[in-house]
Amino acid sequence: MTRVLIIGGGVAGPATALALHKAGIDVGVYEAYPVGGDDVGAFLTIMNNGMDALAAVDAAGAVEAVSFPATTVEFLSGSGQVLGRQHIAGQLETGHDPRTMRRSSLYRALTEQARRRGIPVVNGKRLTDAVPEGERIRAVFEDGSTELGDVLVGADGIHSRVRTLIDPAAPEPRYTGLNILYGYTDDTTLPLSTDAYRMIQGKRAFFGYTTSPQGETFWFARLPAPELTRDAIAGTTIDGWRRRAAEFFIADTTPSRRIIEATWHEIIGGNAYDVPSTPIWHRGAMVLVGDAAHAASPAAGQGASMALEDSVILAKCLRDRPRDEAFAAYERIRRERVERLVATSANDGATQDSGDEVLSEQLNDRQQSRAWLYAHHIEWAETVA
Structure with missing residues (x-):
């Protein structure tokens, strides 16, 4: 060869x-x-x-x-x-x-x-x-x-x-039935989680986050929802993703919604497939x-x-x-x-x-x-x- x-x-x-x-x-x-x-x-x-x-x-x-x-x-x-x-x-x-x-x-x-x-x-x-x-x-x-x-x-x-x-x-x-979002925030007033992942099974959706040594929180959310079209993904603003994700965690008494709402500069959304x-x-x-x-x-x-x-x-x-x-x-x-x-x-x-x-x-x-x-x-x- x-x-x-x-x-x-x-x-x-x-x-x-x-x-x-x-x-x-x-x-x-x-x-x-x-x-x-x-x-x-x-x-x-x-x-x-x-x-x-x-x-x-x-x-x-x-x-x-x-x-x-x-x-x-x-x-x-x-x-x-x-x-x-x-x-x-x-x-x-x-x-x-x-x-x-x-x-x-x-x-x-x-x-x-x-x-x-x-x-x-x-x-x-x-x-x-x-x-x-x-x-x-x-x-x-x-x-x-x-x-x-x-x-x-x-x-x-x-x-x-x-x-x-x-x-x-x-x-x-195959679409798995989940929209998945990734976000980052450097708001240090949040409950940080250095060297650990906090995995939160909310009442409507799943959320996870960890915090880098520099104090930046990395988070993801898995939202049960219909499959998004490419145009819908491309046309959704950061504010749109933030509002969409936050709605899934309104009923939870966890940091999930607070972390999402503190994210202003970078949220990436899409569909999960397998x-x-x-x-x-x-x-x-x-x-x-x-x-x-x-x-x-x-x-x-x-x-x-x-x-x-x-x-x-x-x-x-x-x-x-x-x-x-x-x-x-x-x-x-x-x-x-x-x-x-x-x-x-x-x-x-x-x-x-x-x-x-x-x-x-x-x-x-x-x-x-x-x-x-x-x-x-x-x-x-x-x-x-």
Whole structure:
């Protein structure tokens, strides 16, 4: 194998490039957007298992430098009662703690690492087609340019073009029934939550927040509501998002509404989607990673971490096995785990207020049962059989 073309420069794209480069494989990244991936205004948390995957390709330090820790989770009900508090990974000693950051910071960190290692990352390259040439594949871009490679990796997100090229009948993303909002406020009069996430199951909607070491509160809200059109999303102002979100928490005696109403400069809204199962992950020289293969709703906070795991496992498989065997091994290793995560996250997003005692038991059981997620470890030196 001589060259891998990666379509998509979000999380999975540069991460896969870093892993393939470490495996000694020539690789290039082609991103549709002029200056980076989409959804740059939102934030995310890379969980213990995601940080473990980054460590396997020597990129954990770069991500730690643009993020802050959030190692504890505290559950509150809509009435303000504290239902439980525990380490996000329970009693596990994973060697890595979760880190929170803006998506744009993560994109920059991974892309800068790729370029520093000599990996080309080319923006403004929107894929339109992929044409087989013998055992190789030619990527065709909207600007008329092409690139020839031995493997084409679809790391192009939930609305993946590569997924439809692999399988024209591939399922479309499914709306989860939730509008999701992300916001930031530097109002230090708010009840801050440094190094901890406060997760609040309100009477009508779910709210979560944490506070950076600089005193900026990062918050999100999951609002059960009809799917928004693109025009509706694009046409909603910050004030419109703020008023829409605040209405869902009027009946709660928690900080949720106060935090929302203190946010004046940056709120990002949209719809939450998932892809429960993609029947075909690879065909010929093409293969999928991350959200292109298995998008989860954001409820479990594992989308980026699972994409990072995919990146490293795919690189190991291509390092150790011929291409077709590598793709089969990659799918065999990953499919059950990621589809379990998609189902788990969908169930989390459906949790509703059901009384403080019942909710406390549900939330604490949820955390205690997540060892299979958080404790996942990738041993880079281990050969893929």
